[in-house]
Amino acid sequence: MAYTINGDWIGKEFHAALGEDLGVSAIPTADGRKMVPTFSSHVLSFPNQSLTGSKRAQLLKLANYLQSIAVQKHFWLAMGAIPVEQAAFEHAQKNARGYLKKTIELMAETKPLPADKEMTFIWDAMGKGFLRHREGALDGQAAAKYMQQLAERHIRNAQRMVTPATANP
Incomplete structure (x- = not known):
């Protein structure tokens, strides 16, 4: 038996294969x-204060479009992505079968x-640890320890960068 956390x-790709x-x-x-x-969802990001710029109306239109019932239902049907819009979610919940039904139940x-900034460091550390494990450089226990230490070190370093240095009197 194989197990993956995903x-x-x-889901749709796994179902197509299995x-x-x-x-x-x-x-x-x-x-x-x-x-x-x-769980998490996809995030729309508008960098460089673009929501205060000349394209604000178009960006808001895009955001509203992507979160609309029709598009959320399309994402559900095309990819099995669980909708974030309530009416589309209720539609998916009502019509789900098989693995999709179980996925929604487990939600x-x-x-x-x-959404903390530290999550960036955690994902990075997990990626590096899994790579070392996959390549045979570390066993599971050593990879987990490596991930924990790396994430903690990156978080400490980031905290030091934002903490102003105290001047010696």
Whole structure:
């Protein structure tokens, strides 16, 4: 049996490859402790204060379009991406079958992924740790320890950069 922790963005591809052999379940316990899965959504980002610029109206129109019922339903049908718009979500919830139905049911047990800036360091550390594990440089336990240490070091370094140095009297 193989196990992967993933999200709705890959479900359709997994189902295409595995068909009815694809199983969807809650994240297993670790050392007897229940792990709480997280969810996130795609983020629209408008850098350089562009929402205060001359293209504000067009950018807001794009954001509203992408969050509309019709587009959210399309994302659901085309990719199996769980809609963020309430009416589209209720439609998906009502019409879901198979692995998609189970995915939506499991959403009730999730919490939002923190949007803290530290998450950038955590994702980076996990990527580096998984790469070392995949390439055989570290076993699972060593890779997990490496990820933890790397994330903590990056977070400490970032905190030092924003903390003003105190002058010696």
